[in-house]
Amino acid sequence: MRTSTNRTRRLSALAAALTLPLLATACSSSGGPAAEDPNAKITLTVNLFSDFGYADLYKRYQDLHPNITIKENRADLGAHHQNLRAHLLAGSGAADIEGIEIGQVAGFKPQADKFVDFLTKGVDRNQWVPSKTAPASSQDGSALFGLGTDMGGMALCYRTDLFKAAGLPTDRDQVSALVADWPAYSAAGKQFLANSPNKNVRWFDSAGNLFSAVIAQAPVGFYDESGKTVVESNPAVKAAFDSVAAAVKDGQSAGIQAFTPAWDTGFQQSQFATVACPAWMSYQFKANPPADGGKWDLARIPGGGGNWGGSYLTVPKQSKHATAAVELAKWLTAPEQESWLFTEKGYFPSDQALWTKPEVAGHTDPLFNGAPTGKIFSQSAKDLKPQPLGAHGAEIGTALGNALTSVEQGKADAAGAWKKALADIANITG
Numbered sequence: 478m479r480t481s482t483n484r485t486r487r488l489s490a491l492a493a494a495l496t497l498p499l500l501a502t503a504c505s506s507s508g509g510p511a512a513e514d515p516n517a518k519i520t521l522t523v524n525l526f527s528d529f530g531y532a533d534l535y536k537r538y539q540d541l542h543p544n545i546t547i548k549e550n551r552a553d554l555g556a557h558h559q560n561l562r563a564h565l566l567a568g569s570g571a572a573d574i575e576g577i578e579i580g581q582v583a584g585f586k587p588q589a590d591k592f593v594d595f596l597t598k599g600v601d602r603n604q605w606v607p608s609k610t611a612p613a614s615s616q617d618g619s620a621l622f623g624l625g626t627d628m629g630g631m632a633l634c635y636r637t638d639l640f641k642a643a644g645l646p647t648d649r650d651q652v653s654a655l656v657a658d659w660p661a662y663s664a665a666g667k668q669f670l671a672n673s674p675n676k677n678v679r680w681f682d683s684a685g686n687l688f689s690a691v692i693a694q695a696p697v698g699f700y701d702e703s704g705k706t707v708v709e710s711n712p713a714v715k716a717a718f719d720s721v722a723a724a725v726k727d728g729q730s731a732g733i734q735a736f737t738p739a740w741d742t743g744f745q746q747s748q749f750a751t752v753a754c755p756a757w758m759s760y761q762f763k764a765n766p767p768a769d770g771g772k773w774d775l776a777r778i779p780g781g782g783g784n785w786g787g788s789y790l791t792v793p794k795q796s797k798h799a800t801a802a803v804e805l806a807k808w809l810t811a812p813e814q815e816s817w818l819f820t821e822k823g824y825f826p827s828d829q830a831l832w833t834k835p836e837v838a839g840h841t842d843p844l845f846n847g848a849p850t851g852k853i854f855s856q857s858a859k860d861l862k863p864q865p866l867g868a869h870g871a872e873i874g875t876a877l878g879n880a881l882t883s884v885e886q887g888k889a890d891a892a893g894a895w896k897k898a899l900a901d902i903a904n905i906t907g
Contacts, residue, residue, distance in 0.1 A: 515800075515801075516544055517544060518544045518545075518546075519544065519545060519546070519798050519801060520545075520546045520547070520548055521545060521546070521547050521548070521573045521574065521798055521801055521802055521805055522548050522549075522550065522572035522573050522574070523547060523548070523549045523550070523572055523573065523574040523575075523576075523805075524549075524550050524551075524552070524557065524560075524561070524571070524572035524574070524575050524576065525549060525550070525551050525557070525576040526551065526552060526553065526554045526557035526558070526576055526578060527551065527554070528551070529576065529626065529788070529824075530818055530821075530822040530824060531549065531809060534809060534814055534817075534818075535547040535549070538805060538808060538809075545801065545805075547805070550572065554578060554581075554871065555872075557576070558577070558578070558581045558584075558871075561575050561577070561585075562584075562585075564793070564795070565585075565588055565591045565793065565795075568795060569795055570795075571793040571795055571796070572793075572796075573792065573793075573796040573797075573798050573799070573801070573802035573805075574790055574791070574792055574796075574802050574805065574806050575790075575791050575792075575793060576626075576788050576789065576790060576791075577613070577623055577788065577789045577791055578786075578787075578788050578789075578871060579612060579628075579629075579784075579786060579787040579788060579789070579866070579870075580786075580866070580870040580871030580872075580874060581868075581870070581871050582612045582613050582623060582789055582866070583612055583700075583704070583866040583867050583868050583870065584867075584868035584869065585622070585791075586612075586614075586615065586616055587616070589614070589615035589616070589620055589622045590615070590620075591793060591794055591795075592622035592623075592791045592792060592793055592794060593622070593791075593792040593793075593794055593796075593799055593802075593803055594615075594620035594621060594622060595621045595622070595623075595624060595792075595803070595806075595807070596619075596620060596621045598803050598807070599807075600621065600624065600807065602614075602621050604812075604828055604829075604830070605624075605625040605827050605828055605829060606625075606628075606827060606829040606858070607863075608784075608861065608863035609625040609628060609787070609827040610625065611863075612866050613625070613789045613791075622791055623789030623790065623791045624789060624790045624791075624806050624807065624809075624810040625787070625788075625789055625810060625827035625828070626787065626788045626789065626790060626809075626810060626815075626818075626824070626827065627756065627757055627786075627787050627788065627815075627818065627819075627824035627825055627826060627827060628756075628784055628786070628787035628825055628826070628827040628858065629693075629755030629756060629757055629784050629785040629786030629787050629825070630755065630756050630782075630783075630784060630825045630853075630854035630855070630857040630858040630861075631690060631693065631753065631754070631755050631756075631778040631782070631783045631784070631785055631854075631857050632754055632755075632756075632775045632776065632777065632778050632850075632853050632854060632857065633652070633653075633656060633662075633751060633752075633753060633754070633775070633776045633777065633778050633779065634751065634752045634753075634754040634758075634762065634773050634774070634775055634845070635652060635750060635751045635752075635773065635774055635775075635776060636747065636750045636751070636767075636771050636772065636773055636774075637771075637772050637773075637774050637846065638771045638772060639669075639673065639675075639678060639747065639750040639771065640652070640669075640750065642673060642674055642675070643668070643669045643672040643673040643674075643750075644668075644672045645665065645668065645669060645672075647774070649774055649775060649776045649848060650776075652774075652776040653776040653777040656776065656779045657779065657780075658779050658780050659691055659720060659779050659780055660720075661779065662779040663720065663723070663724050663727075663729070665680075666680035666681070666724060666727070666729040666751075667727060667729070669750060670727075670728060670729065673750075677748070678747060678748060678749065678750055679728070679729060679730055679731035679732075679748060679749045679750070680724070680729035680730070680749065680750055680751060681724070681729060681730055681731065681749055681750075681751050681752065681753070682730070682731050682733055682735065682740065682743055682748075682749040682751075682752050683730065683731070683732075683733055683734060683735045683740070683882075683885075684721050684722070684724070684725050684730050684732070684878075684881035684882065684884065684885050685734065685735055685877075685878030685879070685881050685882055686735045686752065686753055686878075687721050687724070687730070687753055688717055688718065688721045688877060688878060688881055689753070689785050689874060689878065690753035690755075690778065690783065690785060691717040691720065691721065691753075691780075692713070692714060692717045692874075692877075693783040693784060693785045693864070694780045694781070694782070694783040694862075695711075695713035695714070695717065695864065696713070696862055696864070697711055697713060697864060697865060698711070698713070698714065698864040698865070698870075699711075699714065699867060699869075699870050699873045699874070700864075700865045700866060700867030700870065701865055702865045704865070704867055704868075705867075706867060706869075706873070706902070706906050708873060708877075708899065708902055709899055714877075715895070718877060718880075718881070718891070718895060718898075719891060719895075721881055722881060722884050722891035722894070723891075725881065725884050725885050726884075726891075730885055731743055731748045731749040732882075732885035732886065733748065733749075734882055740761075741761070741764070741765045742765075744761060744762065744765035744766075744767065745765045745766070745767060745768050746767075746768060747767045747768070747769055747771055753778065753785075754775075755784075755785040755786050755825075756819070756823055756824060756825035756850070756854045757786055757787075757823065757824050757825070758823075759822075759823030759842070759844065759845075759850075760822070760823060762844055762845070763823075763844055772846050773844065773845050773846065774845055774846040774848055775842075775845045775846075775848035775850060775853055776853075777853060777856070777857075778857060781857070781860045782856070782857045782858065782859065782860025782861040782862065783857065783860075783861060784857075784858070784861050784863070787827060790806040790809060790810060791806075792806055810828075812826075812828050812830065812831055815827075815828045815831060816828075816831055816834065816836050816837055819831075819837055819840065819851075820836060820837070820840050823842075823850075825854045825855075825858065829858075832855040832858060832859065833855075837851045837855065838851045838852060838855050839851055839852075869905050869906055872905045873902050873905060873906075876898050876901040876902050876905065877898050877902075879898070879901075880894035880895065880897055880898035880901075881894065883897070
């Protein structure tokens, strides 16, 4: 689950050797082979649900392939995936490349045969961590219909100046020890509120965001291994919901819905001291530096590893330029580009070999006071215990997040919000 509707992602010095030849065949709109001139001037369309940070990469690819023009279109998360389902059903209308978010990808497994199988196009699934390839594979695992882009390795972003003012440690190793797990994080929040000289500053930004981080660490989340929805029967979901609701009741939340203009203002005006932040969220810190000059730093996420978010690139068989689209998708998710996207944009690669490469593992970020972001996010990814995914994971997460927002806004108590969330989830899952 995840997802920012405003994500951004990066470009490295790429040698001409990275140019990938376009093959002379392609898929027609009906999915069958059709002759295609590899030098013909074509436009490849890319449909995404947010900014993947590809603008500079598109320019580089077009320089390497002068006959290709790339046009990107965006819709919000829900509309994008609804449109893709409708186009797959109709057999036309899809882009040459379609992005799919990790909380949505399980819903496309039954339609894997409507996408190009990348394993037949020279792709080695071992490029990515297994927890990334499994959700984008066919039901029997024989086909791979999605190439992994980033993944949401997690950390805790914290304001060193606000911590110091409240008498909390500022050294990132000491902060990691202070908030070793979620109960310890909540206890530190109470200490912060009691001792902070600025009583307008809250401990964290958003109940929905915090819930996303907490539930991401559960061995089982919204679905079990069989694909059955287990929100009501899984005690981990209720425990995560109740713990966040309790923190809200204690006054720890700024009560700002994530990915809204008010959230941007919250960063700028220093309205909260911590944010549970997956790697892809770094754009938010870059776009909204504190007006008071305060500094963010990075510590280990309470509880250790976890993944919140991430995406895939797919090529529907109905594409009129499927061969060229496959080559572009492969190039965008190749190690060189994934590495650049991390070091320049903050999107942590799902390419597992990169986690030990110096350019990733040794990366530090001045935005976070020189924190070893490569080391922190790599360790989070290594500690990840993948959850079973289901068809409506993103919508379920949204329903639970909305319920917690209603608690923040004083429109419901925790019990009433939970009951409402269960009813909404029942409607979502049918």
